[in-house]
């Protein structure tokens with residue numbers, strides 16, 4: 001948290017500030033696992049994921065406008081000058097939007113809450129899926145599985161498209177959000193697959209400009225907003241390894257940590273080698289996707 005700025009909200013990993021009529025989205029080096037924010041930070045994680053978001057916004061600009069004014073600290077308003085070094089690379093100055101109260105989730109692979117519903121009903125957010133799918137199955141056509149935003153700390157509530165249309169009171173907006181979400185995810189899935197990363201699913205947030213234009217908001221297509229899987233380790237029928245969090249998960253569930261995920265106790269600090277190996281995974285994901293060396 002940056003004292004001295006007008007703090008608006010905090011998620012597990014990021015903080016939101018008001019700067020004049022705009023917003024500043026700041027990504028920390030925090031990392032979460034097993035629904036806990038760990039006491040150990042991953043050096044540069046916020047910078048790597050912010051630069052990855054910015055790269056994706058560029059890749060998607062022909063499909064959808066976004067809310068970012070700039071991520072260059074030298075272009076930030078003068079009031080932010082005292083915080084330049086702390087913000088460099090990890091902050092996006094964004095236009096303030098009227099946010100749509102829906103988590104727009106696209107799934108290209110079946111896992112997590114989507115798999116749970118499928119195993120019970122053969123559907124995902126009420127939409128029937130083909131028989132015989134297993135954990136990690138690739139879906140021929142990505143699906144839109146919206147969720148109504150929950151309070152901080154609670155899990156979002158998966159809803160059918162029809163429920164979403166009803167609860168937003170705007171069926172046209174619901175249809176537009178579905179189309180945009182699937183088009184943007186499909187483009188990203190194809191780009192990532194060509195670089196050895198499977199984007200299993202992702203969560204987009206949209207908002208509206210004063211004139212009503214629908215705009216892509218928040219961060220996009222990072223390992224915090226999406227499931228990143230290494231393509232060369234994809235084996236449907238089991239839990240897939242996480243591209244970025246597997247070292248953390250493996251250590252936390254190993255005897256070495258002395259921690260039990262089923263206990264109500266917070267996880268212990270990570271060993272330095274796990275921190276550094278995890279940092280290296282974020283750097284690798286960034287460099288593989290963008291083709292640019294992280295500096």
Ligand SMILES: N#Cc1c(N)ncnc1-c1cnn(Cc2cccc(F)c2)c1
Nearest residue numbers: 009010011014015016095096097217218
């Ligand atoms: N992006 C964006 C945005 C915008 N451009 N205009 C208005 N509101 C938001 C906005 C509101 N909540 N969040 C999510 C959120 C919560 C907590 C911390 C965070 F970093 C992010 C995003």
